[in-house]
Amino acid sequence: MKALRVSTLTPDLSGVSLEEVPAPEPRTGQVLIRVRAAALNYPDLLMTRGDYQLKPELPFVPGMEVAGEVVAGDGFTPGEVVVAGTRLGAFAELVAVDAGAVRRKPAHLSFEQAACVGAAYLTAYVALVRLARVEAGEWVLVHGATGGVGWATVDLARALGARVIATGRDPAKLGVLAREQPGTITLPVPDFRERVKEIAGGGADVIVDPVGGDVFDESVRCIAFGGRLLVVGFTSGRIADVSTNMPLIKGFSVIGVRAGEYGRRFPARGRENLDAIWQLAEAGRITPRIERALPLADWREAFEAMRDSRVVGKMVLVP
Numbered sequence: 001m002k003a004l005r006v007s008t009l010t011p012d013l014s015g016v017s018l019e020e021v022p023a024p025e026p027r028t029g030q031v032l033i034r035v036r037a038a039a040l041n042y043p044d045l046l047m048t049r050g051d052y053q054l055k056p057e058l059p060f061v062p063g064m065e066v067a068g069e070v071v072a073g074d075g076f077t078p079g080e081v082v083v084a085g086t087r088l089g090a091f092a093e094l095v096a097v098d099a100g101a102v103r104r105k106p107a108h109l110s111f112e113q114a115a116c117v118g119a120a121y122l123t124a125y126v127a128l129v130r131l132a133r134v135e136a137g138e139w140v141l142v143h144g145a146t147g148g149v150g151w152a153t154v155d156l157a158r159a160l161g162a163r164v165i166a167t168g169r170d171p172a173k174l175g176v177l178a179r180e181q182p183g184t185i186t187l188p189v190p191d192f193r194e195r196v197k198e199i200a201g202g203g204a205d206v207i208v209d210p211v212g213g214d215v216f217d218e219s220v221r222c223i224a225f226g227g228r229l230l231v232v233g234f235t236s237g238r239i240a241d242v243s244t245n246m247p248l249i250k251g252f253s254v255i256g257v258r259a260g261e262y263g264r265r266f267p268a269r270g271r272e273n274l275d276a277i278w279q280l281a282e283a284g285r286i287t288p289r290i291e292r293a294l295p296l297a298d299w300r301e302a303f304e305a306m307r308d309s310r311v312v313g314k315m316v317l318v319p
Contacts, residue, residue: 003092004299007059009050016048024096031073031102037111038066038090040302040315041119056088063090067105067114074099081105083114093319106282116288116314120152121277126259132206132228136161141196141204143211146173148314151289153208154181159285167192176312196222213238220246227252289313
């Protein structure tokens with residue numbers, strides 16, 4: 001089968017190539033899936049550099065979520081249409097997945113849409129529901145709002161009844177978000193701090209930050225008393241510091257978000273989290289946005305678009 005394989009960790013994707021590799025043989029308790037769509041996530045890019053927490057043994061096939069058809073496996077019938085979280089192996093024509101990570105695809109979602117629900121919306125759910133305990137009517141400020149996790153967080157926050165402010169650096173991409181997520185207030189970076197305070201009556205109740213750096217610094221200054229500042233990542237490249245007098249004076253919490261690790265530490269809650277986001281998807285209350293679906297052969301174009309922040313929502317690879 002064809003698969004995208006990382007043989008060497010490099011900063012420029014030169015260690016990644018599309019190759020012919022042996023097809024996986026499912027073990028007991030696994031399901032073999034013919035991949036129809038695989039979502040691209042920022043950790044996939046980081047893993048090609050060795051910059052992510054998960055550091056697989058070389059060589060490896062990246063890709064952490066798929067939608068496709070069952071070939072064989074425990075508890076499923078060949079031909080069933082499913083979605084699955086894989087951690088690794090999704091950027092291939094076939095992938096073997098633990099049966100517990102496989103569920104039937106909602107009928108109204110395309111393969112491409114279904115492949116994009118798991119990772120991004122799970123991060124958003126753990127951030128907003130499990131950790132921030134957001135309530136209807138609260139102000140939620142989402143940074144990096146046009147990326148995969150950012151879009152999912154805006155979408156979920158609206159579904160939960162929150163009032164949403166979204167920031168980004170590209171006016172055109174913010175325009176897309178404003179059109180497709182009605183009622184969301186969009187603000188440019190870096191000029192968001194004073195406007196957030198004005199709009200939210202002193203500050204945002206919840207801030208979701210996958211950007212870090214200067215964005216985090218400014219967020220500290222526009223969070224409401226008793227607010228929750230959620231650290232999702234550092235796409236800006238700089239890990240920010242916070243003086244402890246600021247949380248003391250403003251009474252806010254800084255909370256790290258690792259959705260996958262949360263589920264591994266608390267397995268029962270992890271299953272509940274996944275059930276919750278798929279129920280929302282089944283009900284049509286959340287819908288991923290697909291920027292483009294590209295053939296697996298065009299993987300470099302997809303990775304570079306994500307690396308260069310030229311994506312609104314998610315990129316998808318199709319074997």
